Amino acid sequence: MFELRLTDAERDFRDELREWLDRHLVGDFVRYKGAGGVCDDSHWEVRLDWERKLAADRWLNITWPVEYGGRGGTKNQEIIFQIEHARAEAPYWVGVHGRDLFGPTLLEYGTTEQKARFLPAIARADEFWGQGFSEPGAGSDLASLSTSAVRDGDEWVINGQKIWMTFGAYADWLYVLCRTNRDAPKHAGISMLLVPADQPGVDVRPIRNIAGGREFCEVFFTDARTAKGLVVGEVDGAWRTVMATLGNERGGTTILPYQASFSRELRQTVALAHDRGLTDDPVMRQRLAAAYEGLYVLDCLSRRNVETALGSGHPGPESSIQKIYWSRWHRDFGELMMDVRGPAGSVVGDDYTLDLMQASFLNARAETIYGGTEQIQHTIVGERVLGLPREPR
Amino acid sequence: MATTSADEQRVLRGTVRDLLAARSDEPTVRRLMETDEGFDPEVWSELGEMGLLGLAVPEDLGGAGFGLTEVGLVLAEAGRALLCAPYLSSVVMAQSALLASGDAAGCQDYLPALAAGQRRATLAYLEESGHRDAASIALVARATGSGWALDGVKTSVLDGASADLLLVVARTEAGLALFAVETDAAGLTRACLPTLDMTRKQARITFVGTRARLLGTDGDGARILAQVLDRTVACLAAEQVGGAERVLEMAVDYVKIRQQFGRSIGSFQAVKHACADMLLLVESARAAALSALQTADQDPAGLPVAASVVGGYCGQAYLRVAASNIQLHGGIGFTWEHPAHLYFKRAKTSQLLFGTPEQHREQLAQRAGIAAGRIA
Numbered sequence: 001m002f003e004l005r006l007t008d009a010e011r012d013f014r015d016e017l018r019e020w021l022d023r024h025l026v027g028d029f030v031r032y033k034g035a036g037g038v039c040d041d042s043h044w045e046v047r048l049d050w051e052r053k054l055a056a057d058r059w060l061n062i063t064w065p066v067e068y069g070g071r072g073g074t075k076n077q078e079i080i081f082q083i084e085h086a087r088a089e090a091p092y093w094v095g096v097h098g099r100d101l102f103g104p105t106l107l108e109y110g111t112t113e114q115k116a117r118f119l120p121a122i123a124r125a126d127e128f129w130g131q132g133f134s135e136p137g138a139g140s141d142l143a144s145l146s147t148s149a150v151r152d153g154d155e156w157v158i159n160g161q162k163i164w165m166t167f168g169a170y171a172d173w174l175y176v177l178c179r180t181n182r183d184a185p186k187h188a189g190i191s192m193l194l195v196p197a198d199q200p201g202v203d204v205r206p207i208r209n210i211a212g213g214r215e216f217c218e219v220f221f222t223d224a225r226t227a228k229g230l231v232v233g234e235v236d237g238a239w240r241t242v243m244a245t246l247g248n249e250r251g252g253t254t255i256l257p258y259q260a261s262f263s264r265e266l267r268q269t270v271a272l273a274h275d276r277g278l279t280d281d282p283v284m285r286q287r288l289a290a291a292y293e294g295l296y297v298l299d300c301l302s303r304r305n306v307e308t309a310l311g312s313g314h315p316g317p318e319s320s321i322q323k324i325y326w327s328r329w330h331r332d333f334g335e336l337m338m339d340v341r342g343p344a345g346s347v348v349g350d351d352y353t354l355d356l357m358q359a360s361f362l363n364a365r366a367e368t369i370y371g372g373t374e375q376i377q378h379t380i381v382g383e384r385v386l387g388l389p390r391e392p393r
Numbered sequence: 394m395a396t397t398s399a400d401e402q403r404v405l406r407g408t409v410r411d412l413l414a415a416r417s418d419e420p421t422v423r424r425l426m427e428t429d430e431g432f433d434p435e436v437w438s439e440l441g442e443m444g445l446l447g448l449a450v451p452e453d454l455g456g457a458g459f460g461l462t463e464v465g466l467v468l469a470e471a472g473r474a475l476l477c478a479p480y481l482s483s484v485v486m487a488q489s490a491l492l493a494s495g496d497a498a499g500c501q502d503y504l505p506a507l508a509a510g511q512r513r514a515t516l517a518y519l520e521e522s523g524h525r526d527a528a529s530i531a532l533v534a535r536a537t538g539s540g541w542a543l544d545g546v547k548t549s550v551l552d553g554a555s556a557d558l559l560l561v562v563a564r565t566e567a568g569l570a571l572f573a574v575e576t577d578a579a580g581l582t583r584a585c586l587p588t589l590d591m592t593r594k595q596a597r598i599t600f601v602g603t604r605a606r607l608l609g610t611d612g613d614g615a616r617i618l619a620q621v622l623d624r625t626v627a628c629l630a631a632e633q634v635g636g637a638e639r640v641l642e643m644a645v646d647y648v649k650i651r652q653q654f655g656r657s658i659g660s661f662q663a664v665k666h667a668c669a670d671m672l673l674l675v676e677s678a679r680a681a682a683l684s685a686l687q688t689a690d691q692d693p694a695g696l697p698v699a700a701s702v703v704g705g706y707c708g709q710a711y712l713r714v715a716a717s718n719i720q721l722h723g724g725i726g727f728t729w730e731h732p733a734h735l736y737f738k739r740a741k742t743s744q745l746l747f748g749t750p751e752q753h754r755e756q757l758a759q760r761a762g763i764a765a766g767r768i769a
Contacts, residue, residue: 274766289754300680382665389660
């Protein structure tokens with residue numbers, strides 16, 4: 001992975017971090033090197049232990065203010081952390097949704113009370129969050145969502161159904177997009193509500209995915225309740241907030257952990273290809289070299305986007321370009337990995353246990369869908385970056 | 394090596410863009426591409442006076458002492474404007490060959506004149522076989538009493554008919570070596586080749602007992618050639634990104650104004666998504682090209698892998714966006730009158746001259762350790 005140009009202070013920070021990682025990456029944490037990912041709940045307990053170790057010494061959410069559980073550090077330090085953590089192949093933390101997606105959104109759009117109530121618990125890895133955006137009838141056309149929230153005294157009453165909530169079964173709190181104004185145009189009647197998951201009106205049911213995992217869930221709201229103050233941003237005005245969250249999900253620095261795991265997969269695949277005598281085959285050499293080329297280019301693209309994010313603070317619509325690029329690369333690479341495995345790749349373990357290559361091959365199919373499908377990303381790039389006219393909607 | 398700040402790079406890019414807007418507009422490109430020389434000597438002098446021909450030449454040899462990063466900025470603009478000039482051949486290939494040879498006297502004798510734009514050189518290495526590997530070079534160099542004599546044929550020599558200094562890779566008893574040949578030497582015949590990409594000229598050159606000067610060490614030619622080609626491919630990537638960026642603009646401008654079914658065709662998903670894919674290729678190729686040039690300047694040991702990557706990736710990215718541009722223009726894109734074909738031809742012939750994606754990937758498999766089963 002790429003190197004950043006560091007100041008002396010940043011080099012000291014990196015050295016301190018490296019030393020910390022060396023000291024703490026022992027025992028189970030080494031055994032589960034590189035375990036887990038943003039959509040993979042394997043080895044949850046080990047990963048949670050690791051997350052709490054990182055959190056205790058304030059290595060996570062480095063840019064968050066100290067009073068909210070952060071370190072009050074710089075964006076550069078955050079990127080240095082992401083790169084070093086990925087390079088050390090440390091287990092991946094589990095609080096992805098609160099820490100990397102909802103937290104930054106709340107930090108930007110939440111009230112002081114909301115931030116004080118929720119951010120420290122996210123930072124400590126004490127509370128986990130689930131994202132209630134998609135519905136059975138509202139996927140790419142998210143703004144057509146119909147889950148409703150109606151005021152009843154000091155509370156909101158929520159009814160409807162959400163789907164594709166990753167790690168939903170672990171969530172203590174849900175951030176849920178609800179229609180709060182049926183008379184407004186569809187983008188202008190949506191609010192982001194924070195809803196406690198542990199109540200009778202919230203029913204979280206795991207959905208089995210193609211890899212056999214149960215990471216994502218559907219959630220039924222039947223007269224579920226939350227306090228009236230638990231709205232992020234303006235009532236009816238969530239759309240801008242949503243776009244910020246999705247921007248965080250698509251690009252910027254969130255790519256760095258992926259990239260480290262892609263490099264590891266490529267290294268392992270090349271080694272396996274060689275062991276199986278496949279690197280003598282010119283066609284296979286071409287495919288492996290094309291994969292190497294693609295990943296090298298991704299590295300160049302990420303470095304540039306990280307630098308842009310450092311400058312402006314936000315992954316812009318350009319993050320869609322990066323999302324399309326890496327998700328396509330990884331999807332295609334998954335197929336190559338399986339070809340390199342050969343017939344052994346067609347056999348799974350007991351209870352449909354998959355090895356890392358099989359899991360990656362299958363999970364890659366989700367990557368061109370979540371955070372906005374490949375097709376939606378193309379429309380975003382066409383309209384918001386290239387300025388092409390919108391299609392009639 | 395001196396480096397430039399982001400602001401200085403912006404200024405350099407803007408200066409070159411303004412210059413080429415005036416000096417290399419489409420009518421000028423079309424006029425020059427019909428000539429044998431294929432460039433305007435006045436514009437070349439102007440580039441020399443502005444210091445743009447010696448950016449990567451050390452200061453004590455008359456240059457600016459920068460690196461390929463700065464050369465790449467100029468080439469990106471040259472690629473956008475399809476500048477008809479021997480920039481790649483003289484500034485990149487010939488200058489790189491002289492520097493790589495390590496021949497202090499040769500550098501003293503030639504580089505200041507090249508950097509000033511007083512002379513134009515090129516590198517002759519391809520032969521009739523069309524193979525770029527060192528083993529395929531057959532043109533013979535014999536030591537004579539007073540120096541060296543060359544016998545054989547080089548072809549597809551970029552700007553070979555208009556250059557006034559030829560650098561030639563030839564076979565000696567020690568292996569390969571680099572030679573300089575003056576263009577008025579006896580036994581030298583140069584023929585201009587009609588080219589598919591008319592904006593980039595080529596020549597076939599015959600050597601019969603032609604007097605030559607050895608540059609660097611006899612037997613060091615394969616190393617020099619490999620280094621020159623890697624640097625050239627990295628620079629070519631910048632040129633390709635510039636061209637790709639221009640055809641993307643052309644396509645986007647067109648699909649915004651072209652109306653069919655009562656609305657602009659850019660509002661249709663099929664067209665919009667094709668444009669988005671073009672942007673994806675341009676942006677990723679740009680990031681890769683920039684990285685390869687920085688690698689050449691700051692981490693030369695990493696250049697072979699970087700060059701193989703951009704040789705495959707940027708070459709193919711350019712071809713794809715140039716082809717999409719024709720497609721999105723429909724019938725008008727297939728006409729001689731429209732500039733789309735000029736970029737498409739530049740994109741394809743650059744791959745033929747400097748390596749197809751498959752050739753670069755095979756090289757990458759060797760260089761990056763894929764063939765050996767261990768990548769870094």
